[in-house]
Amino acid sequence: MLSLEVIIVLIVLVLAVILFATELLSVDVVALIIMVTLIITGVITPVEGVSGFSNSATITVASMFILSAALFKSGAVVGLGNQMAQLFQYNFWFAIVATMLVVGTISAFINNTPVVAIFIPILAGAAAKSGHSLGKMLIPLSYASMFGGVCTLIGTSTNILVSGIAAENGLEPFSMFEMSKLGLIFFGTGMLYMMLVGIHLIPKRENGNDLVKKFGMGDYLTEIILLENAPSVGKSIRNSPLKKLLDIDILEISRDKNRYFMPSDQMVLQKGDILKVRCNLEKIKTLKEREGIALKSDMKFADSDITSEEVVLVEAVIATNSQFEGKTVKEISFRQKYGATVLAIRHRGEIMRDKVANTVLRSGDTLLIEASRDKLDFLRQLQLHGRNTFLIVSEVGFPEFKKEKMLLVVGAIVTIIALASLNILPIMVAALAGCVFLILTGCLSMEEAYKAIDWKVIFLLAGAMSLGVALDKSGAARLISDFLIQGVGAWGPIAIVSVLYLITSLMTETMSNNASAVLLAPIAIAAAIAMEVDARPFLMAITFAASSSFMTPIGYQTNTMIYGAGNYRFADFVRVGTPLNLIFWLIATFMIPVFFPF
Numbered sequence: 001m002l003s004l005e006v007i008i009v010l011i012v013l014v015l016a017v018i019l020f021a022t023e024l025l026s027v028d029v030v031a032l033i034i035m036v037t038l039i040i041t042g043v044i045t046p047v048e049g050v051s052g053f054s055n056s057a058t059i060t061v062a063s064m065f066i067l068s069a070a071l072f073k074s075g076a077v078v079g080l081g082n083q084m085a086q087l088f089q090y091n092f093w094f095a096i097v098a099t100m101l102v103v104g105t106i107s108a109f110i111n112n113t114p115v116v117a118i119f120i121p122i123l124a125g126a127a128a129k130s131g132h133s134l135g136k137m138l139i140p141l142s143y144a145s146m147f148g149g150v151c152t153l154i155g156t157s158t159n160i161l162v163s164g165i166a167a168e169n170g171l172e173p174f175s176m177f178e179m180s181k182l183g184l185i186f187f188g189t190g191m192l193y194m195m196l197v198g199i200h201l202i203p204k205r206e207n208g209n210d211l212v213k214k215f216g217m218g219d220y221l222t223e224i225i226l227l228e229n230a231p232s233v234g235k236s237i238r239n240s241p242l243k244k245l246l247d248i249d250i251l252e253i254s255r256d257k258n259r260y261f262m263p264s265d266q267m268v269l270q271k272g273d274i275l276k277v278r279c280n281l282e283k284i285k286t287l288k289e290r291e292g293i294a295l296k297s298d299m300k301f302a303d304s305d306i307t308s309e310e311v312v313l314v315e316a317v318i319a320t321n322s323q324f325e326g327k328t329v330k331e332i333s334f335r336q337k338y339g340a341t342v343l344a345i346r347h348r349g350e351i352m353r354d355k356v357a358n359t360v361l362r363s364g365d366t367l368l369i370e371a372s373r374d375k376l377d378f379l380r381q382l383q384l385h386g387r388n389t390f391l392i393v394s395e396v397g398f399p400e401f402k403k404e405k406m407l408l409v410v411g412a413i414v415t416i417i418a419l420a421s422l423n424i425l426p427i428m429v430a431a432l433a434g435c436v437f438l439i440l441t442g443c444l445s446m447e448e449a450y451k452a453i454d455w456k457v458i459f460l461l462a463g464a465m466s467l468g469v470a471l472d473k474s475g476a477a478r479l480i481s482d483f484l485i486q487g488v489g490a491w492g493p494i495a496i497v498s499v500l501y502l503i504t505s506l507m508t509e510t511m512s513n514n515a516s517a518v519l520l521a522p523i524a525i526a527a528a529i530a531m532e533v534d535a536r537p538f539l540m541a542i543t544f545a546a547s548s549s550f551m552t553p554i555g556y557q558t559n560t561m562i563y564g565a566g567n568y569r570f571a572d573f574v575r576v577g578t579p580l581n582l583i584f585w586l587i588a589t590f591m592i593p594v595f596f597p598f
Contacts, residue, residue: 031463052462057164063431069452085126104148112145151183340371366564481527504545550577
């Protein structure tokens, strides 16, 4: 007979998995709902419920966000990336190997999300100059960041998280390079697979350097002339029939040799005005029949017809956990705040050109933006400055760097790694001390440090940890582990390692990798206790699987980031990633017991 506490925990667990997978609510909101529900129902105490916020893993992850931001601000990664990009003009294969090695190595020591974000525009520029397909570059980029992430304790937040859960349960936390031997096997195997098989499975699609053509905007842009008898003449844009009845976006007005880019809604229209507008084909047909309006031409627009000394077209990707995520362009007041107009959105492989203002933005969405050149500096600051708002794929440059601080930042990160590796200081203490040092030396301001932390991840970790506590305290973890052991335990602990890796891998393809790890780690520990074996191999299976998600564009943050930028389709990730997932599963099944004996 199941106790009431176990029933409550199992119900919360099932609902959590559903909500994490469907993303009906933001992951941090789901985590807080879990925490509050478990506290109110009395399964865990209030102190246990909020203990995740003070957990060493949570604090370490927050510190690593700050260290990653400081490294970005120093310009070290960008400088290295630019050197790699030049190689593509000489030899594609040599360049892709070098890029994967560099990205994987960097991702072993700092958060891989900003690394990939920095390299996306760099590789986009390399593709444009060399003529190579950007799609052939970005999947290897994302995968390489994951290969590197499993090589050290600080490679991903998941590694730190599972190590923290181990410590909370009285086990030894992971050491800095404990994962390195198996991690390097994954790294080498992954690179070999990508070079021999993976890249060849990626369809070669046009880079689409002309953004108007790339987004299929030719039939959605036109120019009209207001004649003397036009009903809109003498009225403000807001009150004109063009806006009120047809809901047409007026991008620019030419009047008496003057051009007014993104005119205010208060601007009064005059006869002879030439309006550059965005609307669909049906509205263009309506315009042709409308009294007082003449189409200037039936020409197909290209980038050169949009860009000028005042105006530029850029392509931008909504970053993971962006402040724009879940909001519409209209809610953001994009035009008013940023001096730019969103012309189209590529969402999950589909291009949206109608009702753009009311489209809910998701991470990985690619925006076609018409912006004033004098606003570019502001847009650059949004590009990975503080919170990951979006990253600009087009070549408009990065924010100003603090290059004079580069040696300080690199030195601080190396020192942190050394102190933790030699067990002089715990990783949490070393990381915190490094953050304080970087702030005191002016490498990063306190405000920049606050903004650098992805608070959605922090709340996710803290909230999900409360479910881990509840699984352990209520006995639900033991119940699930007994069911697992009954199913495959007869084949020994190696079978448990294999099943845990497979379950974690499949869960991570559809929901947060951190959430998958937090939910399964207590079950793995309970299974080890029941089988009277070391829990290390089981925890390692979860750790490696949670950071090796190749099959879908939504399974891992870096895959989502490259989805729109690489003009990929969902099937591309399934085609390339499925064999790699299977290879890693087999390696984990047979090699984890070798490096982490029972």
